[in-house]
Amino acid sequence: MGTIGLAVIGAGYWGPNLVRNAQATPGLRLQYLCDLDADRARKVLGEYSTVAVSDSLDEVLADPAVDAVAIATPAATHLPVAMKALEAGKHVLVEKPLAATYDEGRLLVEAADKRGLTLMLDHTYCYTPVVEHLRDLVRGGGIGSVQYLDSVRINLGLVQPDVDVLWDLAPHDLSIFLSILPDGVRPIAVAAHGSDPIGAGRACVAHLTIELTGGAMAHVHVNWLSPTKVRTMIIGGSNRTVVWDDLNPAQRLAVYDRGVDRKDATEVGAQARAQTMVSYRTGDMVAPALPEKEALRAVMAEFRDSITQSRPPLTDGRSGLRVLSILEAASASLAKGGVFLPIRSVETSTEGVNA
Secondary structure (H helix, E strand, C coil): CCCEEEEEECCCCCHHHHHHHHHCCCCEEEEEEECCCHHHHHHHHCCCCCCEEECCHHHHHHCCCCCEEEECCCHHHHHHHHHHHHHCCCEEEEECCCCCCHHHHHHHHHHHHHHCCCEEEECHHHHCHHHHHHHHHHHCCCCCCEEEEEEEEEEECCCCCCCCHHHHHHHHHHHHHHHHCCCCCCEEEEEEEEECCCCCCCCCEEEEEEEEHHHCEEEEEEECEEEEEEEEEEEEECCCEEEEECCCCCCCEEEECCEEEECCHHHCCHHHHHHCCEEEECCCEECCCCCCCCHHHHHHHHHHHHHHHCCCCCCEHHHHHHHHHHHHHHHHHHHCCCCCEECCCCCCCCCCCCC
């Protein structure tokens, strides 16, 4: 395939970012900006744009010059909009979450598989230089075995009218976890606790605790009510620990050769066993030099390459299903007072997903 004709669906908050990056990505040609409010779409494009504006999804999908669509509409509309696009033979990039429910997301994955089309999630953080470095480091064994993950994403944010803070903010952290965890390490159960101190009718502060295979644990704290903005993540390993502070451009990532070692009982004498088998390791800290680049540009390049190379993208439909499986289990746990509940597994093959 040569140049890929693209239509952006939705000209609201995220749509203009998709427009800008699509126009700057070689191999993509922006054909349409589609929105129910055509005037809003025209304002996004400006007076001199040659990109067509339409308020009809059917019109856009009927155009053979459109090979793919990028969807930036409310989550409740993802199933009908993305399904129409897939049924029309178009490749689909959709912003998080994949759909409003796991079952709806599964329908989209199955539809894309059936037609041999790319279905990709706009999990933008997974395409940042920091997460790319983390993925290589963690999956390559650079920190040893994963012992814990801890993430904080809080700010005085916009209280959403249709979803709670878990569904609004936690997908970012969950997609990062799923992107960097080594093969064989996956979430198996989750417990969620939340509160609504302002009477918004949905959780505005929430904590997720996720059990991973092998005994490791992940924790996510999300909050719309904090007067200060915090974006940190810590990944603890048996050999090294990584600290990511996304609000510190001078040192976003720090890798510490510091931690706790435990000696096997057979390696120490009786007197040492009577005291302690724990020792503290103090080593160097390394701050990798990482480039600054716009992650959404990398998202668009991955979408293009997935289509032209006929391969699954890094954040394919199944990655979106894995996030949905955690969120749905978390919501059920929240409703049941924070008990641990199992997380549905998602197959990696094209044979389908577990019910």
